[in-house]
Amino acid sequence: DTGVSQDPRHKITKRGQNVTFRCDPISEHNRLYWYRQTLGQGPEFLTYFQNEAQLEKSRLLSDRFSAERPKGSFSTLEIQRTEQGDSAMYLCASSPWTSGSYEQYFGPGTRLTVT
Amino acid sequence: QKEVEQDPGPLSVPEGAIVSLNCTYSNSAFQYFMWYRQYSRKGPELLMYTYSSGNKEDGRFTAQVDKSSKYISLFIRDSQPSDSATYLCAMTPGNTPLVFGKGTRLSVIA
Numbered sequence: 564d565t566g567v568s569q570d571p572r573h574k575i576t577k578r579g580q581n582v583t584f585r586c587d588p589i590s591e592h593n594r595l596y597w598y599r600q601t602l603g604q605g606p607e608f609l610t611y612f613q614n615e616a617q618l619e620k621s622r623l624l625s626d627r628f629s630a631e632r633p634k635g636s637f638s639t640l641e642i643q644r645t646e647q648g649d650s651a652m653y654l655c656a657s658s659p660w661t662s663g664s665y666e667q668y669f670g671p672g673t674r675l676t677v678t
Numbered sequence: 679q680k681e682v683e684q685d686p687g688p689l690s691v692p693e694g695a696i697v698s699l700n701c702t703y704s705n706s707a708f709q710y711f712m713w714y715r716q717y718s719r720k721g722p723e724l725l726m727y728t729y730s731s732g733n734k735e736d737g738r739f740t741a742q743v744d745k746s747s748k749y750i751s752l753f754i755r756d757s758q759p760s761d762s763a764t765y766l767c768a769m770t771p772g773n774t775p776l777v778f779g780k781g782t783r784l785s786v787i788a
Contacts (some may be wrong), residue, residue, distance in 0.1 A: 567721075582784065591749030596775055603686065605766050619775070654721055657778075663729065665772050669721040675738045 565589070567670035569655050575676045576645055583641045583672045586658030591605060595631060596637050596667060598654040599623065606654050611661070645677045681705050684779025693788050697754040701767035701779045704748065708769040708777075711743050713752045716764045716781065725765075726752065733736055757786045 568587045576582050576625055588595045594613050598606035609628070610620045625662040627645075632638040639667035652674050691697055696714035699713075710779045726741040728734045728750075734741045740753040742760055750769075754761055763782045768776040 571722075599776075605682075605684075605768070605780050605782065606776075607778070608775040611775055652719075656763075663751065664725040665770055666712060666724055667776060668724060669714070671721045672719075 567657050567668055567669040568671050571673060573674045574670060578645060578647060578677055580645055581643045582645060583639055585669060586638045586654055586655030589668055592657035592659050594655040594658040594660040595632055597640050600652040600654055647677050650675055650677045658678055682779045685782055686780050688783040688785060690785045690787060693755055693759060693786055695757050697757050697784060699752045699765050699782050700730040701747055701750050703769060707771040709772055710770050711750050713741055713766060716766060720765055724779045743762050759788045760788050762786050
């Protein structure tokens with residue numbers, strides 16, 4: 564049973580560049596979540612999908628951020644025109660989301676540094 | 679006031695001690711409660727998952743939920759240096775994303 568995987572694990576980019584992260588959830592998990600975590604803080608919700616449908620986006624998610632989950636399998640998170648304030652750990656989680664099973668399993672994260 | 683409050687620590691204990699970690703929350707709609715362990719520069723690892731009030735035990739870990747007080751706890755018995763990590767509480771009404779505390783940094787000294 565493989566867990567949630569994320570790629571890349573680390574990304575260093577210059578301000579103004581675009582970056583894209585990938586998340587592969589646990590197979591057969593319906594829900595996929597993206598969170599952002601900065602130093603000394605807990606993860607903060609960005610957006611989530613049920614299968615291929617994007618159900619909710621946080622106010623944290625500016626227009627420069629976009630996420631997709633084509634065919635309800637892997638997901639990508641793209642940040643356009645990166646800013647130094649985007650530097651953070653980007654975490655992906657998946658959940659079976661059946662009645663009573665709302666636990667979420669996290670991947671190792673993608674650490675983004677914007678210089 | 680944040681929805682979930684958690685003392686960030688740091689908390690330092692000797693090996694073998696019983697550790698108590700706590701969170702308080704303000705949203706009475708929260709029904710599902712989780713504790714995660716996060717090592718430095720790694721993703722959170724799910725330790726405990728509980729529904730509503732009560733206790734749940736798994737090995738050296740016990741999770742308690744008191745919904746009347748809006749208070750949850752994680753106890754670690756016989757703590758080990760390998761337990762040194764940041765512990766995050768998280769909760770949800772069920773059909774919405776998790777809301778996390780800031781995390782408590784724990785150090786277990788050999």
